[in-house]
Amino acid sequence: MKKGNILIKNAAELVTCSGFKGKKGKSMSDLHIISNGAVVIEEGVIKAVGKTEELLKQYKEEDYKVIDASNKAVLPGFVDSHTHFVFGGYRAEEFSWRLRGDSYMSIMERGGGILSSVRATAEASKEELLKSAIKRLDSMLSFGVTTVEGKSGYGLDYETEIKQLEVMKEADNHHPVDVVSTFMGAHAVLKDYKGREGAFIDFLIEKVMPEVTERKLAEFCDVFCEKNVFSIEDSRKLLTKAKEMGFKVKLHADEIVQLGGAELAAELGAVSADHLLQASDQGIKEMEKAGVVATLLPGTAFSLKEDFARARYMIDNNCAVALATDLNPGSCFTESIPLIFALATLYMGMTTEEAVTALTINGAAAVDKADKIGSIDIGKKGDIIILEFPSYKYIPYHIGVSTVEKVVKNGILVYNR
Numbered sequence: 548m549k550k551g552n553i554l555i556k557n558a559a560e561l562v563t564c565s566g567f568k569g570k571k572g573k574s575m576s577d578l579h580i581i582s583n584g585a586v587v588i589e590e591g592v593i594k595a596v597g598k599t600e601e602l603l604k605q606y607k608e609e610d611y612k613v614i615d616a617s618n619k620a621v622l623p624g625f626v627d628s629h630t631h632f633v634f635g636g637y638r639a640e641e642f643s644w645r646l647r648g649d650s651y652m653s654i655m656e657r658g659g660g661i662l663s664s665v666r667a668t669a670e671a672s673k674e675e676l677l678k679s680a681i682k683r684l685d686s687m688l689s690f691g692v693t694t695v696e697g698k699s700g701y702g703l704d705y706e707t708e709i710k711q712l713e714v715m716k717e718a719d720n721h722h723p724v725d726v727v728s729t730f731m732g733a734h735a736v737l738k739d740y741k742g743r744e745g746a747f748i749d750f751l752i753e754k755v756m757p758e759v760t761e762r763k764l765a766e767f768c769d770v771f772c773e774k775n776v777f778s779i780e781d782s783r784k785l786l787t788k789a790k791e792m793g794f795k796v797k798l799h800a801d802e803i804v805q806l807g808g809a810e811l812a813a814e815l816g817a818v819s820a821d822h823l824l825q826a827s828d829q830g831i832k833e834m835e836k837a838g839v840v841a842t843l844l845p846g847t848a849f850s851l852k853e854d855f856a857r858a859r860y861m862i863d864n865n866c867a868v869a870l871a872t873d874l875n876p877g878s879c880f881t882e883s884i885p886l887i888f889a890l891a892t893l894y895m896g897m898t899t900e901e902a903v904t905a906l907t908i909n910g911a912a913a914v915d916k917a918d919k920i921g922s923i924d925i926g927k928k929g930d931i932i933i934l935e936f937p938s939y940k941y942i943p944y945h946i947g948v949s950t951v952e953k954v955v956k957n958g959i960l961v962y963n964r
Contacts, residue, residue, distance in 0.1 A: 551591035551929065551958030554611035556599045558584040558621040559937035563596060563923040564904060569840050569912030572865035575904040578939070584621065587611070588929030591957035596923055612960070614953065618937050622903065623922050624693025624930035624954065625884055626910030629821050629842050629871035631731075632683045633676055633711045633718070634701045636667025638877045651851055651878060652775065652803065661701070661735040664876050668701035668711065676714045677721075683874065683882060684722045688962050690884040691951040693930040694725040696871075696914050698769055700734030705755050708732050712764035723954075723961040727914045729797060730756065730765035733777055733785055748781050752788045760792050767818070767914075768794035772801075772808040779807050786815050795915055801826040802847075813837035819869065819913040823856045824848060831857075835866045840913040843905075844873035845890035846881050859896030868897075869913040870905040885950070888943040899940055929958035 561584025570577070585602040587595040588611075595602055641659050645651070654660050668676070680697075687695055697715045702708035712728055719726035732751040740747040759765050768789035772782040786796045795818050800808025802822035809830025812820035820826075820834060821842040834841060843856045861868050870887050873879040884906065891897040891905065911921025920928050933953040934941060941950050954962035 548610060548612065549590055551588065552611045553588045553614065553929065553955060553958045553960070554585065554606060554608060555614045555616050555621055555931065555933070555955070556585040556603065558616040559618050560584070560620040560939060561586065561596070561923065562620060562622040562903065562939050564623050564907040565922050565924050566908050566917065567924065568917045569867035569909045570904050571835070571867045572862055575862060575868065575901045575909070576898060578900055578903060586621065586923055586931065588955070588958035591929050591959070593923060593925055593927050593929050596925060614933065614960070616933050619952070620934040620937055620939050620941070621923075622932050622934070622939060623907045624920070624932050624956065625691045625906045626914065626921055627687060627692045627695045627871050627874075627882070627884070628819065628869050628910040628913035629844060629873050630695055630882070631698050631700060631873070631875035632695065632882070633680045633697055633699070633714050634664050634668050634876050635671030635676060636664060636876065637880070638663055641877060645851070655735070660877055664701045665703055665707070665735070669704070669707045673710055673714060676710070677717055680714055680718045681722055684718060684724045687882050688724050688954055689951065690882065690949050691932040691954055692724060692884065693954065693956050694727065694911070694914065694916070694920055696727045696729060698729040698731040698734070699765070700731035703732060703735060703737050705758075708755055709758060709764070712759060716764060723956040727767070727916070728765040729767035729769050730759050730794065731769040733770040733782070735771065735776060744777055744781050748777070748785050751785065756789065756792055760794070766795060767797050769797040769799065771799045772806060772811065773799065774804045774806055779811055782808070783811060783815070786817070790815070797821060801830065809834050812839045818915045821871070822847070824853055826856070831861055831864055831866060835864060838867070840867045840869050840909060842869040842871055842913045843895070844871055844879065845895055846883070846887055847873045847879040849890055850879045855890070855895045858891065862897070862901060867909050867912060868901070868905050869909040870902060871910065871913070883947070885942070885945070885947050889946050892943040899943055902943065903939055929955060931955040
């Protein structure tokens with residue numbers, strides 16, 4: 548029996564989420580479910596999908612590791628398409644300040660926030676960062692995440708930015724969860740560059756990004772396009788240059804004020820624009836037209852006690868919406884996929900079907916990998932989760948508790964509760 552050969556049979560629901568690109572609007576509700584379904588994976592790649600009785604006529608069970616999924620739902624592995632999972636230190640004190648009423652930006656202005664994590668990440672050794680990163684990936688895996696995007700941005704200098712990206716590369720090599728790396732040197736402005744943000748952008752373009760591209764340390768480039776952080780002009784300059792250097796681009800857009808980040812994402816043909824709590828109607832329409840995935844991060848709005856992004860409006864206006872955790876040490880210290888499902892369905896007007904799409908095929912689209920992951924389709928990676936319940940509808944119904952019993956990655960059982 549070859550490594551990565553697995554046969555999953557008798558699934559009460561085989562939720563394929565079938566597709567090879569992000570799903571927009573109404574199509575987000577179509578999960579392509581096969582009852583009494585089976586999936587055959589050979590050498591880590593999906594070979595056949597269909598009814599159990601039909602597949603068992605074509606494939607011999609003795610050639611595979613067999614998992615009987617009777618009375619269980621089977622889905623594609625979740626894709627968490629926006630995280631900052633490599634960092635040093637924690638910010639529990641700041642959480643207390645926020646509970647007292649201090650705003651995210653006021654904490655940042657007095658040296659807390661991102662800059663606090665920058666100091667701790669700079670002080671942490673590569674080994675310490677890798678150890679904590681692997682621990683977080685273990686936790687994500689237990690929630691059914693098989694691919695995660697990770698951002699740098701707790702360096703804001705040459706050494707620490709490169710260190711974070713090196714840690715992500717090593718974590719990707721040593722852990723079953725696939726890591727998609729994003730360079731986000733433009734995450735905050737150091738005091739030395741306050742009022743000289745343009746000079747900081749030049750520093751990133753001239754000194755840091757050439758090394759990142761040369762060593763293939765990141766696939767994407769991202770920027771915190773926000774009032775008092777990086778303007779539309781600075782963000783445009785950075786991302787235009789990033790595209791010339793071969794990066795795909797993303798934006799933290801319109802999170803705190805309506806700045807025009809959604810419009811900029813559309814203008815630049817970004818793969819995704821993320822947060823979008825304050826995105827304008829016009830920006831949302833332009834994103835839809837340009838095919839930009841709207842990646843929404845309800846855990847962050849919840850943690851900051853802000854209004855949620857307008858998921859219902861975006862879907863009704865034919866956008867492709869993805870959901871992600873935004874795991875980070877400050878504004879959203881959680882990797883809980885069940886929490887994201889609960890918030891999306893209970894508070895953002897999303898149906899369970901739309902939320903499943905948003906965390907599978909649309910999450911894959913948000914990291915430009917919908918042709919390889921995010922659905923149970925022939926030719927894609929054998930990344931599968933098996934729930935302890937017979938239907939995907941139990942995911943948000945069992946509020947805040949993981950329903951994932953088993954995780955298969957590249958045709959290998961890597962988690963079994």
